[in-house]
Amino acid sequence: MMSLQSARRQLSDTRLGEGRSSSSRPVIFNIGEVLAQLIEDFPSVTASQIRFYEEKGLVTPQRTPAGYRQFSESDVERLRFVLALQRDHYLPLKVIRDYLDAIDRGGGPENLPPRVSASIAPRPVNPELAAELAGRARRLTAEQLRIESGASSELIESLLSFGLISSVDNHFDDHSLRVAKACTALAAHGLEPRHLRPFQAAAEREFGLVERAVSPLVSRKDGSSQARAAEAAREISELCLGLHSALVQGHIARMDS
Numbered sequence: 001m002m003s004l005q006s007a008r009r010q011l012s013d014t015r016l017g018e019g020r021s022s023s024s025r026p027v028i029f030n031i032g033e034v035l036a037q038l039i040e041d042f043p044s045v046t047a048s049q050i051r052f053y054e055e056k057g058l059v060t061p062q063r064t065p066a067g068y069r070q071f072s073e074s075d076v077e078r079l080r081f082v083l084a085l086q087r088d089h090y091l092p093l094k095v096i097r098d099y100l101d102a103i104d105r106g107g108g109p110e111n112l113p114p115r116v117s118a119s120i121a122p123r124p125v126n127p128e129l130a131a132e133l134a135g136r137a138r139r140l141t142a143e144q145l146r147i148e149s150g151a152s153s154e155l156i157e158s159l160l161s162f163g164l165i166s167s168v169d170n171h172f173d174d175h176s177l178r179v180a181k182a183c184t185a186l187a188a189h190g191l192e193p194r195h196l197r198p199f200q201a202a203a204e205r206e207f208g209l210v211e212r213a214v215s216p217l218v219s220r221k222d223g224s225s226q227a228r229a230a231e232a233a234r235e236i237s238e239l240c241l242g243l244h245s246a247l248v249q250g251h252i253a254r255m256d257s
């Protein structure tokens with residue numbers, strides 16, 4: 001699987017607009033041939049999704065007089081990079097677009113938007129990152145969850161009883177691990193799971209808002225609409241988190257005034 005750094009390197013090497021073929025004639029692919037190159041690493045990619053990326057300006061294939069798309073080798077690498085950023089780093093398309101624009105201008109990580117720069121910085125290798133980059137969810141036993149989160153068995157049981165984490169077939173996912181880590185740290189400040197139930201309720205309400213906002217797209221079964229729904233859900237959830245953080249920080253700031 002292609003790492004973020006290797007994908008970025010390939011994009012820089014091809015300058016995002018120049019084919020890599022050594023022949024005088026550039027290699028051209030139709031959309032079906034592009035899918036054939038991407039499907040092994042990205043099994044869920046569809047022609048509609050590629051057309052959606054084109055609509056968003058992430059890739060700009062040439063057109064034949066009859067209107068058929070013609071993709072270059074660098075177009076394919078660009079699509080591969082976009083797909084990797086979405087799958088492995090959960091970045092919204094507008095952030096990916098900023099990054100691609102910076103690369104097109106010859107920019108590097110030092111002059112990219114802060115959030116993008118942080119996303120491409122080296123990250124410590126750990127089981128969570130390995131699972132993320134492999135594009136799969138880990139399955140943790142209760143003992144593994146306890147060890148990796150630093151939580152006590154009693155805290156894990158309490159998180160389960162208050163619905164802050166859940167298991168499937170007695171196994172937990174990475175989301176439960178993140179919750180357990182956060183709750184372990186909060187416990188050091190005297191905040192127990194029973195105090196944290198409002199967070200779960202708020203998360204469910206925010207998810208309801210996201211779900212309602214994207215429901216018109218979800219109801220359509222074509223690949224383009226599904227891609228739009230996923231992107232809209234990411235963007236709305238990010239905005240909700242930003243709003244929540246700003247409101248809390250505003251209250252904290254007033255404590256100091």
